[in-house]
Amino acid sequence: MTGLTELAQGVRRAQRKFAGTDAQKRSQSLVALAAILKERQDEILQANQADIAAAKADGLDAPLLSRLRLSDSKIDVLCEGLQALSESPDPVGRLEKKTRLDDGLMLTRVMSPIGVLLIIFESRPDAVIQIGGLALRSGNAVIMKGGREAAKTNAVLVSCIQDALVANALPQHVVVGVEDRASVAALLELDGEIDLVIPRGSGAMVRHIQESTRIPVLGHADGICALYIDEAADPAMAAQLAVDGKCDYPSACNATETLLVHEAFLPHLKGVGQALQAAGVTLRADPASRDCLPDAEPATDGDGNTEYGDLVLAVRTVPSMSAAIDYIHANGSGHTDAIVTENPDTAEQFLRLVDSASVFHNASTRFADGYRYGLGAEVGISTGRIHARGPVGVEGLMTTRWLLRGSGQGASEYGPGKRTFLHVDENFPS
Amino acid sequence: MTGLTELAQGVRRAQRKFAGTDAQKRSQSLVALAAILKERQDEILQANQADIAAAKADGLDAPLLSRLRLSDSKIDVLCEGLQALSESPDPVGRLEKKTRLDDGLMLTRVMSPIGVLLIIFESRPDAVIQIGGLALRSGNAVIMKGGREAAKTNAVLVSCIQDALVANALPQHVVVGVEDRASVAALLELDGEIDLVIPRGSGAMVRHIQESTRIPVLGHADGICALYIDEAADPAMAAQLAVDGKCDYPSACNATETLLVHEAFLPHLKGVGQALQAAGVTLRADPASRDCLPDAEPATDGDGNTEYGDLVLAVRTVPSMSAAIDYIHANGSGHTDAIVTENPDTAEQFLRLVDSASVFHNASTRFADGYRYGLGAEVGISTGRIHARGPVGVEGLMTTRWLLRGSGQGASEYGPGKRTFLHVDENFPS
Numbered sequence: 001m002t003g004l005t006e007l008a009q010g011v012r013r014a015q016r017k018f019a020g021t022d023a024q025k026r027s028q029s030l031v032a033l034a035a036i037l038k039e040r041q042d043e044i045l046q047a048n049q050a051d052i053a054a055a056k057a058d059g060l061d062a063p064l065l066s067r068l069r070l071s072d073s074k075i076d077v078l079c080e081g082l083q084a085l086s087e088s089p090d091p092v093g094r095l096e097k098k099t100r101l102d103d104g105l106m107l108t109r110v111m112s113p114i115g116v117l118l119i120i121f122e123s124r125p126d127a128v129i130q131i132g133g134l135a136l137r138s139g140n141a142v143i144m145k146g147g148r149e150a151a152k153t154n155a156v157l158v159s160c161i162q163d164a165l166v167a168n169a170l171p172q173h174v175v176v177g178v179e180d181r182a183s184v185a186a187l188l189e190l191d192g193e194i195d196l197v198i199p200r201g202s203g204a205m206v207r208h209i210q211e212s213t214r215i216p217v218l219g220h221a222d223g224i225c226a227l228y229i230d231e232a233a234d235p236a237m238a239a240q241l242a243v244d245g246k247c248d249y250p251s252a253c254n255a256t257e258t259l260l261v262h263e264a265f266l267p268h269l270k271g272v273g274q275a276l277q278a279a280g281v282t283l284r285a286d287p288a289s290r291d292c293l294p295d296a297e298p299a300t301d302g303d304g305n306t307e308y309g310d311l312v313l314a315v316r317t318v319p320s321m322s323a324a325i326d327y328i329h330a331n332g333s334g335h336t337d338a339i340v341t342e343n344p345d346t347a348e349q350f351l352r353l354v355d356s357a358s359v360f361h362n363a364s365t366r367f368a369d370g371y372r373y374g375l376g377a378e379v380g381i382s383t384g385r386i387h388a389r390g391p392v393g394v395e396g397l398m399t400t401r402w403l404l405r406g407s408g409q410g411a412s413e414y415g416p417g418k419r420t421f422l423h424v425d426e427n428f429p430s
Numbered sequence: 431m432t433g434l435t436e437l438a439q440g441v442r443r444a445q446r447k448f449a450g451t452d453a454q455k456r457s458q459s460l461v462a463l464a465a466i467l468k469e470r471q472d473e474i475l476q477a478n479q480a481d482i483a484a485a486k487a488d489g490l491d492a493p494l495l496s497r498l499r500l501s502d503s504k505i506d507v508l509c510e511g512l513q514a515l516s517e518s519p520d521p522v523g524r525l526e527k528k529t530r531l532d533d534g535l536m537l538t539r540v541m542s543p544i545g546v547l548l549i550i551f552e553s554r555p556d557a558v559i560q561i562g563g564l565a566l567r568s569g570n571a572v573i574m575k576g577g578r579e580a581a582k583t584n585a586v587l588v589s590c591i592q593d594a595l596v597a598n599a600l601p602q603h604v605v606v607g608v609e610d611r612a613s614v615a616a617l618l619e620l621d622g623e624i625d626l627v628i629p630r631g632s633g634a635m636v637r638h639i640q641e642s643t644r645i646p647v648l649g650h651a652d653g654i655c656a657l658y659i660d661e662a663a664d665p666a667m668a669a670q671l672a673v674d675g676k677c678d679y680p681s682a683c684n685a686t687e688t689l690l691v692h693e694a695f696l697p698h699l700k701g702v703g704q705a706l707q708a709a710g711v712t713l714r715a716d717p718a719s720r721d722c723l724p725d726a727e728p729a730t731d732g733d734g735n736t737e738y739g740d741l742v743l744a745v746r747t748v749p750s751m752s753a754a755i756d757y758i759h760a761n762g763s764g765h766t767d768a769i770v771t772e773n774p775d776t777a778e779q780f781l782r783l784v785d786s787a788s789v790f791h792n793a794s795t796r797f798a799d800g801y802r803y804g805l806g807a808e809v810g811i812s813t814g815r816i817h818a819r820g821p822v823g824v825e826g827l828m829t830t831r832w833l834l835r836g837s838g839q840g841a842s843e844y845g846p847g848k849r850t851f852l853h854v855d856e857n858f859p860s
Contacts, residue, residue: 016759020783093782099804105793107803112785114815195815214644216816237838244840329446340838351833352523353450355542363535363836372841373537373832374529374853385544385625386646387817390832402803402820403781406793408667408770410674411802423804 004186007176008143008193011116014171015141019113023090025168029136030086033164034079037129040160041075047152048125055149067123068150078129081377085133088376091398092139100424102414104407112401113139114195118187120209121200122147128157132175134377136161138397141174143194145184155179188213196397198380203307218392220383222333223253224307225365228324228350229272230341231264237362238268238340239275242313244364245338247279251309253381254336254368258304258314260324266292266317273315281311288317305331321346325353332356334383336368357383357390434616437606438573438623441546444601445571449543453520455598459566460516463594464509467559470590471505477582478555485579497553498580508559511807515567518806521828522569530854532844534837542831543569544625548617550639551630552577558587562605564807566591568827571604573624575614585609618643626827628810633737648822650813652763653683654737655795658754658780659702660771661694667792668698668770669705672743674794675768677709681739683811684766684788684798688734688744690754696722696747703745711741718747735761751776755783762786764813766798766820787813787820 018026037044048070055068097109117140121127128144135142146154158177166172178187187194191214198218199206207221227245229238245256261269266289273283273293284303285296296315303314304327318324321339328337338360339350347361358368368391370378375393382388388396413419448456467474478500485498527539547570551557558574565572576584588607596602608617617624621644628648629636637651657675659668675686691699696719703713703723714733715726726745733744734757748754751769758767768790769780777791788798798821800808805823812818818826843849 016783016785019785101797101802101804105797109820115785210644214640216646234838240838240840244842248840248842347835351835353446355446355449355545356831358832358834360834361836362838363834364840364842366841367531367535367834367836367839368832369841372531372844372851374531374851385829389829390539399815399819401786402788402798404788404790404793404797405777405781406791406797408664408670408792409797410670410678410794411796411799412674412678412794414802421802421804 004178004183005190005193008116008187008190010173011141011143011176012193014173015113015115015139017171018141018174019092019139021170023092025170026090026092026136026139027086029164029168029170030082030133032167033129033133033136033161034082036160036163037075037079040156041072044075044153044156044160045070047156051150051152058149060149064123064149068125070125070153074126078126081130082133085137085377088137090137091394096400098426100426101404101421102409102419103422105409106405106426108403109400110403111395111398114397114399115140116194117142117397118145118194118197118215119143119200120145120184120197120205122202122205123150125150125153125157127200128154128161130377132158132161134379134394134397135175138394140397142176143187144175144177145179146177148179151179185212188215191215200380216384216387218382218384218388218396219380220253220333220335222307222383223255223335223381224257224305224331224333225254225336225368226258226260226328226332226338227256227365228260228318228321228328228337228339229262229265230321230339230343230346231262232343232346233262233265233340234342235268235271238265239272241338241340241362241364242272243275243279245366246276246281246313247311248364248366250311252366253307254366255309256313256338256365257306257308258316258331260327261289261315261317262321262324263288263317263319269293276313279311281313283313283315285315286317289315307333321350325350328354328356335381336360336365338363338365357381434608434613435620435623438546438617438620440603441571441573441606442623444603445543445545445569447601448571448604449522449569451600453522455600456520456566456569457516459594459598459600460512460563462597463559463563463566463591464512466590466593467505467509470586471502474505474583474586474590475500477586481580481582488579490579494553494579498555500555500583504556508556511560512563515563515807518567520567521824526830528856530856531834531851532839532849533852535839536835536856538833539830540833541825541828544827544829546571546573546624547827548573548575548624548627548645549630550575550614550627550635552632552635553580555580555583555587557630558584558591560807562588562591564809564824564827565605568824570827572606573617574605574607575609576607578609581609615642618645621645630810646817648812648814648818648826649810650683650763650765652737652813653685653765653811654687654735654761654763655684655766655798656688656690656758656762656768657686657795658690658748658751658758658767658769659692659695660751660769660773660776661692662773662776663695663770664772665698665701668695669702671768671770671792671794672702673705673709675796676706676711676743677741678794678796680741682796683737684795685739686743686768686795687736687738688746688761690757691719691745691747692751692754693718693747693749699723706743709741711743713743713745715745716747719745737763751780755780758784758786765811766790766795768793768795787811
């Protein structure tokens with residue numbers, strides 16, 4: 001697979017040239033891409049039809065077929081997204097920090113693209129354009145591996161992006177596609193050539209990638225989110241947040257999977273259970289909570305640390321908030337956890353002590369999402385503790401560079417008995 | 431080595447408790463640590479004497495013995511550092527971003543400790559206190575592995591830190607030491623328990639660690655820094671920056687290792703060469719530059735991509751700035767690279783196009799350093815592209831958490847035809 005090393009090195013060279021071009025050219029390439037998608041719409045939809053026919057013959061199930069299918073209106077949505085990205089501020093070179101070290105010696109820290117990203121995703125060919133658009137905006141290069149079932153569609157979409165780059169005299173190989181699984185395995189070995197892997201798919205797929213590479217991985221394998229109902233919870237609010245957290249979109253990573261109930265709340269639990277069961281939720285309750293939930297199933301071992309992705313909810317009783325927090329740390333995935341309580345001190349303690357990427361008070365776990373957070377396009381949700389954490393927007397694709405503008409200074413001019421540094425923070429000049 | 435998994439899990443539990451305590455207690459523990467170091471000074475120096483005697487018997491060389499040796503004055507310096515840390519602002523919970531999603535639905539992003547750090551360092555026992563102090567300030571826990579030659583000193587210093595924690599009713603196991611190499615190898619396997627590895631030592635040691643773990647590593651294996659002398663360089667400034675970059679501290683990672691010379695500058699190169707040779711520098715020059723540097727040695731293959739760490743400098747001629755940048759990308763280590771030129775447009779192009787952690791104009795590469803950048807205590811210098819890059823201060827030990835304070839909202843209340851998000855940036859309320 002030496003060809004892949006060379007491919008990745010070529011992508012790195014293209015990315016460096018690309019990052020050095022001005023923001024306006026990147027904006028123009030996004031507008032051009034939208035135009036090319038409309039021009040080549042028939043070709044795109046034909047390739048998509050061929051993929052769908054093959055997928056049907058392979059017996060792909062209906063939800064996957066629906067994710068695979070492109071349409072006029074889906075392409076319109078993609079073009080609107082590209083237009084919005086073209087008008088959004090360019091992050092490359094954005095000033096983050098400015099410090100005057102001395103007269104005539106000014107230090108700045110600026111945003112800079114991470115470099116070469118490897119994105120691995122399943123089914124949805126829309127992702128090619130969404131991810132490619134983010135790369136164009138942020139000055140990064142992307143090697144993309146989409147699902148086999150969308151191979152023909154993905155190939156046409158990648159060639160549309162390359163056409164948009166070439167039409168603006170930008171390096172073509174900023175966005176490239178690879179097709180087979182063996183290539184992915186080989187690319188995951190290239191920790192000198194690839195800077196970040198972003199997997200979008202099942203927990204099993206993400207975990208497999210995390211375990212097979214030394215390249216940093218941005219994402220999450222599991223979303224095991226808990227809602228803790230405190231003794232001072234408003235029962236109606238508890239019911240509403242449990243139903244929203246579980247039922248709004250049960251297969252999402254930010255859906256609530258575990259209800260932790262303070263034992264003093266048990267007398268009010270029946271109402272919460274009725275609301276959930278009315279919404280079609282199966283409850284798996286421990287003995288204490290099951291006494292208040294006559295229709296619940298008994299909890300089994302896996303409940304309380306499982307991502308059901310379905311209308312199933314574990315219910316566990318805890319003697320205190322501190323026990324709830326210990327339970328979350330021992331069984332959760334550090335994604336999103338929430339408390340419902342009318343006691344503001346208890347709430348603040350929960351917000352301070354729970355070590356998860358997102359921690360909520362009196363709000364549904366479903367809010368953990370880049371769009372809802374106002375980040376614009378979402379790159380993913382990270383449960384890692386290094387680099388970006390929680391919902392990640394385009395800034396998660398950026399690193400920094402330190403730039404120092406001097407007038408001939410040497411470091412040996414500074415020190416005891418010599419010049420001293422000023423270190424004036426110039427971030428907010430008056 | 432199951433004992434180590436349990437040790438690391440115990441450290442994680444201690445860290446979570448510790449991160450939840452208030453900033454003032456962490457400040458007090460730093461003051462207490464300084465007092466304990468003075469109280470136990472005799473015991474510390476005795477342990478250090480025993481280490482030095484054993485190291486002498488083992489034939490350790492003089493520079494290493496000098497790094498190993500503690501003294502009254504070194505302990506005073508450590509205590510001053512702890513005092514300064516105790517008065518520095520606490521990063522835990524610091525507000526980074528605030529967005530009003532809706533009335534009664536406020537999102538904040540706050541700084542949060544990364545968690546459990548594994549720090550591996552050589553010789554200098556001072557590092558135990560410097561690193562331990564940073565951990566206490568930042569709410570992180572640290573597993574430390576120091577050099578075998580400093581084992582007795584390190585053990586006493588770790589117990590001083592633990593005493594300071596216990597005296598303030600803080601969890602003792604926020605700072606723990608391990609002694610043998612086998613433990614390190616086993617700890618590097620624990621990517622679920624340890625969040626970040628920070629190696630401080632030789633390039634070979636750092637590279638070995640990077641290659642033997644899936645835990646993120648903060649640091650740099652190599653510091654191959656170039657100074658590019660542009661055709662429009664001031665010859666006197668070029669000489670001064672080359673001498674400072676090479677000679678101020680030749681074994682530092684930010685020392686200049688390669689001089690790239692625009693061919694139009696060759697007529698002025700002799701003066702630069704004389705200044706370097708007067709400072710004792712051996713030049714290894716390619717044929718074109720050697721014509722102007724009669725006393726230079728001929729360049730060999732390794733020159734231009736080697737960290738000499740000594741008074742040796744490679745000299746290469748390039749036909750253009752663009753060739754210099756290509757050379758840096760192909761042979762440098764992405765640490766720090768500088769240009770010397772009187773042409774501001776050329777300088778800005780260099781600053782934009784060179785993809786290194788630090789990029790300088792008319793300043794010595796030796797400025798790449800946390801203290802000089804005004805970051806306070808330096809954790810290390812990272813050439814990685816994920817998380818912190820370049821000189822890293824205490825903020826490099828922090829991640830973030832997203833906190834959402836609501837009043838009972840469910841995500842299903844928002845969307846087309848329903849409530850819309852406000853996304854009001856409240857970072858700088860008027």
